Amino acid sequence: MRRRSPGFLLAAPAWAWLLIFFIAPVAMVVWFSFGYKPSIFATQATDKLSFDRYAEVLDPTFFATFQNTLWVGIAGTALCFLIGLPVAYWMAVKAPPSKRGLLVALVMVPFWTNFLVRTIGWQVILSPDGWLSTALQAVGFEPLAILNTRGAVLLGVVYNYLPLMILPLFVAFDRVNGPLREASKDLGAGKWTTFFRVTLPLAQPGIIAGVLLVYIPLMGDYITATVLGGAKGNMVGQLVASQFQTAQNWALGSAMAVVLIFVILLSAGIGAGIVWLVTLPFRARNRLVIGPPAPVPSAPSPGSGPAAASASIREEVGA
Amino acid sequence: MTTATTIEAGGGTAPGVGAAQGEAPGTVVIDSVTKQYGDATAVDRLSLTIQPGEFISLLGPSGCGKTTTLRMIAGFEHPDAGDIRVSGRSVLGVPPYRRDVNTVFQAYALFPHMSVAENVAYGLQQKRTPKSEIRQRVVDALDLAQMRGFADRKPTQLSGGQQQRVALARALVNRPSVLLLDEPLGALDRQLREEMQLELKLLQSRLGITFVFVTHDQGEALSMSDRIAIMRSGRIEQLADADTVYARPVSAYVAAFVGQQNFFRGTVGGDGSSIDATHAKVRAASASLQEGTAGQAAVRPEFVEIAADGPTAAASGTPNTARGTLIGVSHQGETMQYLVQLGDDQSLIARRPSPEAPQLAVGDAVVCSWRAESVLLFPSDDAASAGGYVAPPTA
Numbered sequence: 001m002r003r004r005s006p007g008f009l010l011a012a013p014a015w016a017w018l019l020i021f022f023i024a025p026v027a028m029v030v031w032f033s034f035g036y037k038p039s040i041f042a043t044q045a046t047d048k049l050s051f052d053r054y055a056e057v058l059d060p061t062f063f064a065t066f067q068n069t070l071w072v073g074i075a076g077t078a079l080c081f082l083i084g085l086p087v088a089y090w091m092a093v094k095a096p097p098s099k100r101g102l103l104v105a106l107v108m109v110p111f112w113t114n115f116l117v118r119t120i121g122w123q124v125i126l127s128p129d130g131w132l133s134t135a136l137q138a139v140g141f142e143p144l145a146i147l148n149t150r151g152a153v154l155l156g157v158v159y160n161y162l163p164l165m166i167l168p169l170f171v172a173f174d175r176v177n178g179p180l181r182e183a184s185k186d187l188g189a190g191k192w193t194t195f196f197r198v199t200l201p202l203a204q205p206g207i208i209a210g211v212l213l214v215y216i217p218l219m220g221d222y223i224t225a226t227v228l229g230g231a232k233g234n235m236v237g238q239l240v241a242s243q244f245q246t247a248q249n250w251a252l253g254s255a256m257a258v259v260l261i262f263v264i265l266l267s268a269g270i271g272a273g274i275v276w277l278v279t280l281p282f283r284a285r286n287r288l289v290i291g292p293p294a295p296v297p298s299a300p301s302p303g304s305g306p307a308a309a310s311a312s313i314r315e316e317v318g319a
Numbered sequence: 320m321t322t323a324t325t326i327e328a329g330g331g332t333a334p335g336v337g338a339a340q341g342e343a344p345g346t347v348v349i350d351s352v353t354k355q356y357g358d359a360t361a362v363d364r365l366s367l368t369i370q371p372g373e374f375i376s377l378l379g380p381s382g383c384g385k386t387t388t389l390r391m392i393a394g395f396e397h398p399d400a401g402d403i404r405v406s407g408r409s410v411l412g413v414p415p416y417r418r419d420v421n422t423v424f425q426a427y428a429l430f431p432h433m434s435v436a437e438n439v440a441y442g443l444q445q446k447r448t449p450k451s452e453i454r455q456r457v458v459d460a461l462d463l464a465q466m467r468g469f470a471d472r473k474p475t476q477l478s479g480g481q482q483q484r485v486a487l488a489r490a491l492v493n494r495p496s497v498l499l500l501d502e503p504l505g506a507l508d509r510q511l512r513e514e515m516q517l518e519l520k521l522l523q524s525r526l527g528i529t530f531v532f533v534t535h536d537q538g539e540a541l542s543m544s545d546r547i548a549i550m551r552s553g554r555i556e557q558l559a560d561a562d563t564v565y566a567r568p569v570s571a572y573v574a575a576f577v578g579q580q581n582f583f584r585g586t587v588g589g590d591g592s593s594i595d596a597t598h599a600k601v602r603a604a605s606a607s608l609q610e611g612t613a614g615q616a617a618v619r620p621e622f623v624e625i626a627a628d629g630p631t632a633a634a635s636g637t638p639n640t641a642r643g644t645l646i647g648v649s650h651q652g653e654t655m656q657y658l659v660q661l662g663d664d665q666s667l668i669a670r671r672p673s674p675e676a677p678q679l680a681v682g683d684a685v686v687c688s689w690r691a692e693s694v695l696l697f698p699s700d701d702a703a704s705a706g707g708y709v710a711p712p713t714a
Contacts, residue, residue, distance in 0.1 A: 179424050179425070179426060179428035180428050180430060182393075182395055182415070182422075182424070182428065183422070183424055183428035183429075183430070184430075184441070185394075185395075185414070185415040185416045186393060186394075186415050186416070186420075186421055186422045186424075186490075187416075187421065187441050187442035187445060187489070187490075187493065188416045188417075188442050188445035188446055188493070189416055189441070189445045190414075190416055193445065197441075198430060201432050202430075202431065202432055286433075286437065286440075286444065287437070288434070288436045288437050288440045288453070288454065288457065289434075289436070289471055290436045290454070290457065290458060290461070290467075290470035290471055291470075291471070292468070293467045293468055
């Protein structure tokens with residue numbers, strides 16, 4: 001066994017970073033969520049701990065916003081997956097290898113511009129008196145009425161988060177190398193069977209990474225919802241931000257954030273469970289367990305395959 | 320699939336499928352096939368008929384077109400011209416998954432997310448084989464490959480040799496008429512490779528399946544094949560059994576690629592039966608070249624005798640002798656190999672069986688001799704260089 005200490009030391013800066021900038025703040029948020037807002041000029045106090053803020057969180061307005069957030073989060077992630085999957089597959093498998101670097105760079109291009117600016121860009125495009133709406137009206141359509149709806153938020157998040165889905169999927173498909181797909185076809189499987197039985201299962205880590213990379217930040221996103229959603233496209237992220245920034249009630253904001261974290265974990269777990277259940281029959285159909293060989297005295301014992309095999313070959317040759 | 324039998328019955332009467340009469344199941348006919356990648360010609364009007372149940376090797380350096388040829392039989396590449404028939408039926412335009420051939424891939428290409436048994440069952444599942452039959456055939460195939468005890472492990476838990484066996488079982492379980500093997504032993508260490516060579520050969524003769532084996536290792540090709548096709552720049556340079564290829568190579572290229580050769584280049588003299596090289600005059604037993612042209616003589620290291628030079632080194636009566644300095648001795652197990660410097664640009668390798676190898680030290684003056692019957696003469700050929708090594712062709 002290798003000694004552990006050098007590797008652990010190498011990871012120390014990362015651990016320190018994680019502790020100071022991730023674990024500690026989350027712990028603070030959880031701590032604050034049990035406190036209260038003592039006066040109009042103070043943001044939070046924790047001298048008396050209670051679950052009161054959680055009771056406050058679960059009012060009907062918040063519930064409706066949560067439903068909306070979940071809807072956008074799930075629909076947005078699903079859309080990113082459905083759009084990103086063929087694109088990533090094409091980039092990794094079908095596109096000429098010499099062009100792949102360029103394609104990855106093109107996927108990254110939107111990141112060169114500020115997130116907020118890009119989202120405001122969509123506001124301009126989707127506005128009822130924007131150029132798109134004007135152009136549509138010129139050919140006889142109604143003015144665009146998409147801005148400040150949930151649809152606009154969905155469009156915005158798909159646009160903003162799609163690269164985060166494509167990149168891990170691309171890496172995953174790229175890793176499932178050509179010989180495996182060729183072996184599948186060689187053994188009689190067509191392209192669809194090859195995709196569903198070889199390519200997709202082996203891309204699983206990339207799919208999980210892509211879905212989580214999109215779903216988690218999307219659930220907490222409030223810029224897209226603020227810019228494109230208006231009142232109808234309200235998301236939990238906005239409520240949390242407004243508690244911290246406008247209402248100056250950190251205790252309530254923290255409680256909302258904790259509920260959000262909980263909902264994200266729970267929904268991701270449920271999602272994984274659903275996928276597991278749906279794919280269960282397919283996996284069961286292809287499963288084949290042989291079990292240990294029957295104890296025949298002359299048969300080579302398990303664990304001595306090649307040695308026994310070459311011994312038997314020598315016997316055959318010698319005979 | 321089942322097409323082989325129908326074609327056999329239908330013979331040449333089936334229109335439009337390119338069925339050829341008299342080509343039994345397991346026959347592979349490559350009919351002046353050309354494959355180009357851009358400007359480079361990978362396979363150049365190659366024709367080859369492989370008999371049913373034959374073990375044939377495509378041998379050559381990387382880039383000679385052997386793998387491309389194999390991939391065209393498998394269906395992963397498509398010929399630009401010519402025809403390929405398997406069991407009498409043209410496979411042009413037939414996708415790999417509808418061909419009655421299976422491949423053992425270079426790096427095995429086992430599915431890492433499936434167990435050994437599931438890997439082997441994959442091909443049968445595609446053909447909608449009943450579950451009980453799948454189970455029995457998987458067990459049989461694993462027994463055949465001596466991998467029965469590993470059925471429920473994942474490929475990543477297996478050694479290279481074990482993975483090799485699984486890949487073999489996965490291909491053979493489908494009972495193809497033709498098995499294609501793409502350098503399957505390349506990743507194994509030497510001892511295991513030699514064991515597997517023997518096993519593959521035994522397996523092939525037991526099953527009677529046509530094996531098409533691609534390799535750059537002449538030892539592999541020599542030890543297993545019924546016939547060897549030595550390829551060069553997309554064409555077959557020589558097609559013959561191992562003995563013929565070894566003893567009567569048609570060109571300096573083949574001579575250099577199969578086994579080892581000492582080459583002497585010079586001008587053809589003495590009725591076309593000798594080469595006047597800078598450091599030796601090499602005589603062959605028979606004349607085959609035009610006097611006065613540029614030519615080369617080849618002699619294998621195992622035919623070269625070596626002794627310490629000196630008063631006792633009497634002329635042994637052989638027409639070919641060369642004097643030089645011993646610059647290297649290496650023990651190779653059953654043989655000793657001597658590297659002798661004859662001159663600035665000419666060295667000579669001699670190999671003697673270890674029990675009768677003379678005791679010589681580096682720096683000794685030595686005299687080498689060989690019989691005229693062991694000398695092969697070839698016209699000048701840029702593919703072979705002095706010392707017995709061949710630069711790979713560029714294509």
